[in-house]
Amino acid sequence: MSYLNFVTVSTCHGHGTQKLVEGILNGCGPQSRLNDSESPFFSKNDSFPSALEMVRSELAVQITEMKNQGLPERGRWGVILASTKGIIDDLIWNTEDYNFDTFTPILDEIKAIFPFPIERSLTVSNACTSSHAAIEMAQSWLRRNWVDHVFIFGFDKIGTFTLGGFQTLKALSHDSVVRPFDKNRNGLLLGDSSASCVISREPSRDSFIVGPVQGICEGVSATRPDISGINLKDCYQKACPETPDLVIAHGTGTFYNDATESKAIFQAFPDSRNIRVTCSKWSVGHSLGASGLIDLGLATEIFKQKIIPGILTLQESDLEVSENLVRKTEKFDGDNILISSLGFGGTCSALNVRKAQ
Amino acid sequence: MKVHFHSTQFQMTQPLAEPVWSPKVPRWYQLDGAAHVVIQLLVEANFQFDSLILASPQSCNQTDFDFARNEGRKAQKFVHTLPNIRASMALQALDRVCPVYCLLSGSDTLEVALEEWVAQRAEGRRPALVVVDPVTDENQYTAWVMAAGPDTKAEVKKTL
Numbered sequence: 001m002s003y004l005n006f007v008t009v010s011t012c013h014g015h016g017t018q019k020l021v022e023g024i025l026n027g028c029g030p031q032s033r034l035n036d037s038e039s040p041f042f043s044k045n046d047s048f049p050s051a052l053e054m055v056r057s058e059l060a061v062q063i064t065e066m067k068n069q070g071l072p073e074r075g076r077w078g079v080i081l082a083s084t085k086g087i088i089d090d091l092i093w094n095t096e097d098y099n100f101d102t103f104t105p106i107l108d109e110i111k112a113i114f115p116f117p118i119e120r121s122l123t124v125s126n127a128c129t130s131s132h133a134a135i136e137m138a139q140s141w142l143r144r145n146w147v148d149h150v151f152i153f154g155f156d157k158i159g160t161f162t163l164g165g166f167q168t169l170k171a172l173s174h175d176s177v178v179r180p181f182d183k184n185r186n187g188l189l190l191g192d193s194s195a196s197c198v199i200s201r202e203p204s205r206d207s208f209i210v211g212p213v214q215g216i217c218e219g220v221s222a223t224r225p226d227i228s229g230i231n232l233k234d235c236y237q238k239a240c241p242e243t244p245d246l247v248i249a250h251g252t253g254t255f256y257n258d259a260t261e262s263k264a265i266f267q268a269f270p271d272s273r274n275i276r277v278t279c280s281k282w283s284v285g286h287s288l289g290a291s292g293l294i295d296l297g298l299a300t301e302i303f304k305q306k307i308i309p310g311i312l313t314l315q316e317s318d319l320e321v322s323e324n325l326v327r328k329t330e331k332f333d334g335d336n337i338l339i340s341s342l343g344f345g346g347t348c349s350a351l352n353v354r355k356a357q
Numbered sequence: 358m359k360v361h362f363h364s365t366q367f368q369m370t371q372p373l374a375e376p377v378w379s380p381k382v383p384r385w386y387q388l389d390g391a392a393h394v395v396i397q398l399l400v401e402a403n404f405q406f407d408s409l410i411l412a413s414p415q416s417c418n419q420t421d422f423d424f425a426r427n428e429g430r431k432a433q434k435f436v437h438t439l440p441n442i443r444a445s446m447a448l449q450a451l452d453r454v455c456p457v458y459c460l461l462s463g464s465d466t467l468e469v470a471l472e473e474w475v476a477q478r479a480e481g482r483r484p485a486l487v488v489v490d491p492v493t494d495e496n497q498y499t500a501w502v503m504a505a506g507p508d509t510k511a512e513v514k515k516t517l
Contacts, residue, residue: 084439085421092425102416104463122469123461125416127439133458144476161425165435217409217457219448222384222436231454344436345445347457 002139003356004208005149007197008065009297010058011284016065017297023283024298024309025329030178030189030285051087051157055109058194059153063113066151071198075148077116078141081107081123082134082154083289089159110153119147127343128250129215130154131195131292132351136213138199148201154290155194162288163190169223171254178282180251181258181325183316188252191285195293207356208300214238215349224256225342229263232348236268236338239350243269245334246308248295250342251279252286257342262319278326282313292341292349299337299353308332358478359506363402367394369496378450387433388446389420391489394498395443396450398487404504406485408456408477409448412470413440413489416461443489478505
């Protein structure tokens with residue numbers, strides 16, 4: 001068992017988990033600088049801040065918030081970066097400066113700014129399940145008694161490289177509206193975000209329990225999950241042996257992703273009728289390596305505020321979970337949330353968050 | 358403990374020769390060189406494993422570079438800019454499903470990945486560690502894998 005002792009996010013809605021929920025409740029959509037840009041893809045665009053500048057500023061804010069929460073200074077710390085492409089947009093367009101390492105500069109920034117001595121560090125790059133994989137790795141470090149706390153930072157710069165890649169895949173929403181689980185869903189939007197959390201062996205004030213992360217790679221296709229949902233179902237069942245009160249779905253608004261999650265939820269839990277299902281990407285966009293941590297931040301606010309933000313872009317669903325989907329804000333008095341994640345290459349993962357007693 | 362070790366290399370030349378595992382990976386001709394060498398490696402080795410640790414000291418940078426620079430960029434090239442796709446395609450060729458950990462730590466990548474392999478093994482798991490190292494100037498890729506042998510009494514005796 002491990003404890004979530006801190007989590008914060010920076011999204012298009014502002015800084016902090018409260019701002020995240022406010023933004024979702026207000027119905028704001030993804031506001032990536034690039035989604036609405038007319039800038040040509042596949043070229044360096046100097047009008048956007050460098051990724052490393054973004055890392056510096058967001059890390060500074062998030063670590064200050066962490067310190068202000070009074071986390072224990074004693075103990076051995078590890079840090080993990082969860083990222084899919086790191087700061088690639090800072091490097092890829094400039095042949096002379098391209099040094100073939102898009103992750104280490106971010107880890108170096110964390111090490112430079114982190115207030116406590118760091119025992120070990122690592123980057124986990126498991127596509128869009130990187131946050132979940134990083135938490136799993138953190139839990140391993142705690143279990144092996146290598147460290148007492150792990151600081152995880154999730155970040156991916158949404159730049160011309162990443163956005164252009166998703167465009168070639170035809171995965172972006174045609175009309176700039178993300179409609180997860182909707183009959184007329186037509187793709188995702190990307191969102192600039194970062195998030196961080198601290199996973200510890202011992203609880204602190206206002207901790208949450210994070211169950212063992214269950215992840216798997218099914219090797220079915222490079223671009224879509226096994227649409228039977230069977231492997232994702234297994235992840236759900238192992239991560240959450242008891243039926244969850246709420247599933248925060250990956251909910252990208254892409255055809256196969258949402259259909260697979262819908263099937264997996266229904267197959268995994270016999271009494272699935274009572275499970276509520278919501279998601280965040282319709283509002284904050286898909287932030288790739290940080291997305292799981294953002295949903296973790298959302299889960300903690302759902303526990304604190306006792307409300308579930310709805311999926312305001314949802315109109316009509318023909319999926320199994322249609323009746324489970326939260327369309328408008330609902331009250332929440334549960335104590336068991338499952339967070340789902342999927343990524344390219346058939347990687348899927350799930351984790352369970354509960355309130356510490 | 359007996360440790361199995363296997364290494365291989367792959368030259369990315371055009372036109373590509375059809376690999377033996379092509380029936381399991383229908384679009385094998387779309388793979389990048391690193392994915393080719395990882396699949397070739399694991400098919401040749403045929404080791405048993407229940408988790409796969411993929412250490413890519415240079416991440417997918419050559420593929421990133423090729424994707425960004427080449428005209429007519431294609432979706433199938435973009436997905437190979439993610440390191441876990443290599444593992445995914447190898448599992449597809451082997452008909453397997455298992456956890457995958459794509460680990461990077463700059464110049465410490467190999468050390469970190471080895472440490473993870475030893476720790477997982479100590480916990481009773483049977484991990485395979487795959488290390489991919491592109492030789493970028495020559496379109497040549499090398500890779501190696503290590504996995505623990507079975508822990509039967511007979512195997513231990515034979516090893517001793």
